[in-house]
Amino acid sequence: MHMSRGARTAITVACATVLLATSACGNDQPEESSTQQVRLYGTDGNMSNSYADELGDRANLVDGMKGTTPLTPLPEDFRKRLLSVDPDLDGFLYAAEAYDAVVISALAAEIAGTTAPAAIAKQIVGVTNNGTQCGTVTQCLRLIRDGKDIEYRSVSITRAGFTDAGEPATASYATLHFDGQQLNDAKTEFVGAGDESAASSKRPPRAGAPASDAPLVLGGLLPKTGDLAIAYPPLAAGTALAIKEINAAGGVxxxxVVWIDGDDGTNPAVAKATVARHVADGVHVIIGAGGSGISAAVLEDVVKAGRVLFSPSNTAASLTEADDKGLYFRTAPPDGLQGRALADVILRDGPHKIAIVARKDSYGTGLQDVVRAELERAGFGGDKVRLLDYEPGEGADAPPIDFTAGAKEIKEFGADAVLIIGFAESAAVVRALADADVPLAALGR
Structure with a gap:
């Protein structure tokens, strides 16, 4: 279901005002019960159909869980094109952002007239601003070859282009709902966020004469393995579709365009090794990493090698100010925008005490801080919000996450809402809550 931004905002404001004093919109008094059930919330890496698989025979623990992720209402035609490259695809998280990261890189190289990474980087923001709008690879390449400035609009870049920092000025978020062990698409709601006036108005430098250094070589730095591997299939499908359509339109x-695959492993060591191989193989633009913490770990290596790092799924707000020498970009919006949408989802259910459990890295603790600040603005002081984190571990040999103490603390705190910010590994948090007899809203055992 698509709800207009105006209608959604009006409902949100009305509910948030009432929720400061009541348990639900329209009630005069909070409803108390002898057994207060605890609602589960998630975001990004744990709001996908494959997340339930991480719980094995306890997959029904996610029943009733809901949360947010950057997601645009995808046209049916785009979904069909994705399925043409991966018929087994069962989710579309970040597929549009991956597609657009590849396409924007290719268009920037065509405008630059060279595959030199520094020259490509100078054109990326301009590809999305201050030109003739175009919505397909073929249209955009034709305009560029006719000497026209373009303004790329497509599946994830819709309302406005990039900011000066090389990230979306606006975003669309989806509220997702688990019914049983699967997300119920019929319940999905979309809301816009951001400010169109934040889009860059700077003109990129004029390109020189075309150089003869093609082909453009793109390298993957996506989570084929590790804690974020559950997000890999749609990321891979988006990149594969973009490469297919760029080359069908005449290439760059x-x-x-040449694609060299690569794994970030959701692990800094694996990602650094992949970056080193890409540099040795002459990759011009690296698409990834999957997780914000992994991009932060490899960014210095990428910049030192003079390559472009372009992520479809990084959301950590700290990356906006990273020392990237103008070589880092992302199609996923920063968490400053998502935090507001996520706090809204939680507040609409009228909680009294909220626990926020975060993966201990730049993504997890960064988003945790944003949500906490939004809740404080809604009147939830320190006695109503409890912050916890966990060490995700690195590599396949990392010991399992033990959240036993954290689950006990949440139970003693009396939380009636638990937000879990993490990837596949955060399923251990759900199991620990159930083992501690925290009365989850859907009591699968």
Whole structure:
């Protein structure tokens, strides 16, 4: 279901005002019960159909869980095109952002007239602003070859282009709902966020004469393995579809774009090794990493090698100010925007005490801080919000996450809402809550 921004905002404001004093919109008094059930909330890496698989025979523990993720209402035609490259795809999280990261990189190289990474980087923001709008690879490449400035609009870049920092000025978020062990698409709601006036108005430098250094080589730095591997299939499908359509439209600078696969492992060591291989293989633009913490870990290596790092799924707000020498970009919006949407989802259910459990890295603790600040603005002081975190571990040999103490603390705190910010590994938090007899809203055992 698509709800207009105006209608959604009006409902949210009305509810948030009432929720400061009541348990639900329209009630005069909070309702108390002898057994207060605890609602589960998630975001990004744990709001996908494959998340339930991480719980094995306790997959029904996610029944009733809901949360947010950056997601645009995807046209049916785009979904069909994604399924043409991966017929087994069962989710579309970040597929549009992956597609757009590849396409924008290719368009920037065509405008630059060279595959030199520094020259490509100078054109990326301009590809999305201050030109003739175009919505397909073929249209955009034709305009560029005719000497026109373009303004790329597509599946994830819709209302406005990039900011000067190289990230979306506006975003669309989806509220997702688990019914049983699967997300119920019929319940999905979309809301817009951000400010169109934040889009860059700067003109990129004029490109010189086309150079003969094609082909453009793109390298993957996506989570084929590790805690974020549950997000890999749609990321891979988005990149594969973009490469297919770019090359069908004549490629870049007269030659087909080359893709070299690579894994970030949701692990800094794995990602650094992949970056080193890409540099040795002559990759110009690296698409990834999957997680914000992984991009933060490899960014220095990428910048030192003079390559472009372009992520479809990084959301940590700290990356906006990273020392990237103008070589880092993302199609996923920063968490400053998502935190507001996520706090709204929680507040609409009228909680009294909220526990926020975060993966201990730049993504997890960064988003945790944003949500906490939004809740404080809604009147939830320190006695109503409890912050906890966990060490995700690195590599396949990392010991399982033990959240036993954290689950006990949440139970003693009396939380009636628990937000879990993490990837596949955060299923251990759900199990620990159930083992501690925290009365989850859906009591699967």
């Amino acid at each position: 600078l007269g030659e087909d």
